[in-house]
Amino acid sequence: MPIKRVHIENFKSFSAIDVELSRFSVVIGSNAAGKSNFISVFRFLHDIARHGVVNAIAMQGGADYLRNATIGNERDLVVQVTYEPDNAEEILDRTGTGGSVLEVRSCESSYEFALHFNANGDGFSIVRDQLLIGCEISSCKKDSPRKGKNTVIGRGSIRVSSEKGDVQYAVDIPEGCALAENDIIPLFFRGKKLPERTLLLETFYGNPLPHFEKFFDRIAIYDIDPKLPKKGAVITGKRELDENAGNLALVVKNILEDPEKKRKFSNLLRDVLPFVDDFSVRKFMDVSLILTMRERYAKSRDLPASSLSDGTIAIFAMIIALYFEEKPFIIIEEPVSHIHPFLIARLMRMMKEASQKKQVMITTHSTEVVKHAALDDILLISRDSEGFSIISRPGDREEVRTFLANEIGIEELYVQNLLGL
Amino acid sequence: MKKRLYILVEGEDDVRFFGRIIKPLVTSRYDSVELLPYASIRRAKVNNFIRGMAEMKNDYIFVADIDTERSVRDKKQLLYHWYSNISGGNIVIVIMEIESWYYAGLPDEALQKFGLPSLPSTDKLTKEDFNALIPPAFDSRIDFMFEILKSFSPATAARHNQSFKFFFDRYHLEDPADHPAILS
Numbered sequence: 116m117p118i119k120r121v122h123i124e125n126f127k128s129f130s131a132i133d134v135e136l137s138r139f140s141v142v143i144g145s146n147a148a149g150k151s152n153f154i155s156v157f158r159f160l161h162d163i164a165r166h167g168v169v170n171a172i173a174m175q176g177g178a179d180y181l182r183n184a185t186i187g188n189e190r191d192l193v194v195q196v197t198y199e200p201d202n203a204e205e206i207l208d209r210t211g212t213g214g215s216v217l218e219v220r221s222c223e224s225s226y227e228f229a230l231h232f233n234a235n236g237d238g239f240s241i242v243r244d245q246l247l248i249g250c251e252i253s254s255c256k257k258d259s260p261r262k263g264k265n266t267v268i269g270r271g272s273i274r275v276s277s278e279k280g281d282v283q284y285a286v287d288i289p290e291g292c293a294l295a296e297n298d299i300i301p302l303f304f305r306g307k308k309l310p311e312r313t314l315l316l317e318t319f320y321g322n323p324l325p326h327f328e329k330f331f332d333r334i335a336i337y338d339i340d341p342k343l344p345k346k347g348a349v350i351t352g353k354r355e356l357d358e359n360a361g362n363l364a365l366v367v368k369n370i371l372e373d374p375e376k377k378r379k380f381s382n383l384l385r386d387v388l389p390f391v392d393d394f395s396v397r398k399f400m401d402v403s404l405i406l407t408m409r410e411r412y413a414k415s416r417d418l419p420a421s422s423l424s425d426g427t428i429a430i431f432a433m434i435i436a437l438y439f440e441e442k443p444f445i446i447i448e449e450p451v452s453h454i455h456p457f458l459i460a461r462l463m464r465m466m467k468e469a470s471q472k473k474q475v476m477i478t479t480h481s482t483e484v485v486k487h488a489a490l491d492d493i494l495l496i497s498r499d500s501e502g503f504s505i506i507s508r509p510g511d512r513e514e515v516r517t518f519l520a521n522e523i524g525i526e527e528l529y530v531q532n533l534l535g536l
Numbered sequence: 537m538k539k540r541l542y543i544l545v546e547g548e549d550d551v552r553f554f555g556r557i558i559k560p561l562v563t564s565r566y567d568s569v570e571l572l573p574y575a576s577i578r579r580a581k582v583n584n585f586i587r588g589m590a591e592m593k594n595d596y597i598f599v600a601d602i603d604t605e606r607s608v609r610d611k612k613q614l615l616y617h618w619y620s621n622i623s624g625g626n627i628v629i630v631i632m633e634i635e636s637w638y639y640a641g642l643p644d645e646a647l648q649k650f651g652l653p654s655l656p657s658t659d660k661l662t663k664e665d666f667n668a669l670i671p672p673a674f675d676s677r678i679d680f681m682f683e684i685l686k687s688f689s690p691a692t693a694a695r696h697n698q699s700f701k702f703f704f705d706r707y708h709l710e711d712p713a714d715h716p717a718i719l720s
Contacts (some may be wrong), residue, residue, distance in 0.1 A: 382682035386552060438676060460573065464548050468678060486576055522578050 117199055117474045118444065119223065124193035125186045126159075127152035130503040134494065139470035141488040142478045143529065144496035149504025150478045153496060154446055156194060157334050157476075160316070164332035167317045168230075168241075178237045185502070188232045191242055195227035198330075215254045217294065218265060222249035228314050244314050245276035252292050268292045273299065280309040336446045339432045341425035341453055347403040356440055360432035364404035364420065367431065368396040370439060383434045387461050388427060406431070425453040433462065437469035444474040449481075456483045463487040486526035490519070497535050509534040541566045542589050542596040544582070546575045549681060550599060550634045556685045557641075561709045566595070579618050587621040597707075598626050601633045602699075628706075631659055631699040635666035638684050640700055641693035646684070658697045689713060 117138050124131040128149040144150050155175065162171035175181045182192050200221035229243035249272050253265035269289025276283050284305065286296040309318055316331060337358050344363035352362045354369055370376045385391050393409040395417065407417040408427070420428065429450070436445055450466075451459050463484065466475050477484070485493065490510040499505050509515045509528070518528055528534050541562060543554050551571050559569045574582045589596045598615070605611040608629045615622055630637060636658040647654050650671050655661065667677065674680040691711040694701040703709075 379679050382679045386678055386682050389555060461548050465678060468676060524578060
């Protein structure tokens with residue numbers, strides 16, 4: 116379910132921006148331009164879905180650090196996310212006449228909320244909170260839905276909104292479709308009230324709806340710290356990779372237990388690091404796990420994680436994040452800060468490949484990353500004359516394209532600070 | 537006195553192929569064998585690399601896909617135009633793309649294992665054709681390409697791809713399966 120567009124207002128260093136996202140985005144910009152603030156939008160959405168909006172605001176440091184310091188409480192904080200659901204088709208009605216069933220296909224949908232903060236403190240009210248699901252309804256043969264030729268009846272939408280906590284539904288059914296609103300939104304969903312200061316995103320009123328379930332709370336924002344796995348991982352822990360990769364040994368142990376996963380991981384690892392002969396995880400004092408690796412050069416000796424390079428550890432973690440974590444959208448902050456330039460092209464190919472299955476965003480200062488990125492994948496964050504962060508696509512700029520056509524490398528334009536022309 | 541061999545290749549799929557298959561076959565002849573992916577380097581700089589290699593009297597092989605050119609001769613003409621320092625004798629043209637060399641080297645047992653069709657010739661196999669053949673069990677193209685190289689047979693590849701055979705014969709390469717000493 117890729118996020119296609121993000122609109123934010125009065126959020127950290129942003130006044131108001133609209134950003135189109137592709138499946139793979141490389142976010143660049145000078146120091147203090149606003150890269151981390153942009154990533155914070157996704158962190159905020161993730162935290163709301165997982166911990167609730169009150170906690171999510173606190174986790175950002177409170178209202179003062181969430182809204183823009185210049186704008187303050189003059190304007191609402193707005194976040195709108197437009198996404199394209201995976202091509203999931205659902206049978207809506209099997210009782211259709213004439214040997215046909217109704218099928219619904221999810222189309223571009225959006226979720227939006229606006230918060231109004233009090234002048235002082237973290238007090239706020241929810242001024243807008245709505246989910247709009249677009250869908251296309253078709254009629255198809257009962258015996259072979261999804262295979263036969265469908266007749267498109269039309270496009271409709273389901274709007275779920277919360278007005279001061281009252282959950283309301285509005286269903287737009289295309290003309291000619293033999294469905295009633297109650298067929299789509301059962302009665303037991305109606306007349307419900309959300310607790311105070313609660314967004315749809317954090318409640319089950321949004322979750323039963325197609326494709327809204329389990330997305331935002333599964334966004335992962337990795338900031339890999341190669342020093343942590345060197346200390347080992349506690350034997351008890353969750354199976355998914357921590358965002359700082361601290362539990363790397365535990366996750367690798369789980370991969371090793373599945374021969375097919377081990378084969379795949381080993382291939383991908385050796386594609387980047389050809390000198391790797393084998394890797395394993397050892398139990399230490401029955402309480403912790405240590406990652407070990409054997410190099411081709413020294414076949415008789417396993418190196419413990421503490422002796423591995425930061426880059427090697429980071430590559431272990433990145434391959435897991437890209438290929439083995441069941442996440443719909445991952446962000447990796449500064450993924451190549453420990454990586455030799457020669458290997459960056461390989462990692463970029465992996466990121467691009469992985470982005471076919473999950474949306475991938477990275478932030479970087481690396482010229483080598485910029486050099487190997489497709490121009491259309493680059494998002495440049497900079498500050499405008501008033502100090503607000505703005506986001507642009509260098510690929511849309513004619514000057515940039517002209518330089519590139521004249522054999523000036525994109526990395527040179529980046530170093531010379533000319534990408535924002 | 538031995539010297540170095542530089543193999544200039546287009547991108548990372550070529551680096552993987554030449555690094556795992558070709559480099560071990562020629563390593564004993566040189567002090568070192570270095571791979572240089574040139575697709576992301578500007579042409580003027582690539583030209584300077586070639587000049588430097590020639591000045592140091594090192595060997596180099598310049599590998600390029602035929603792409604949309606009609607013949608090897610046409611592709612070479614294009615390369616002469618882009619790289620004034622290049623020597624025609626050092627150019628190897630891959631027909632069609634490196635993927636056709638990967639597939640060409642799959643022995644029958646590997647084809648069976650992956651459930652892939654046996655192609656008498658991969659001379660016309662494009663990247664897109666190759667991608668369409670990736671078995672559904674592989675959700676990573678990189679993983680699949682790496683898996684191919686584990687069972688890659690140069691002698692089989694020479695039978696299934698004319699441009700690989702040309703390269704194999706021209707550099708007097710020997711299949712390690714026929715000469716186990718190469719593997720040691």
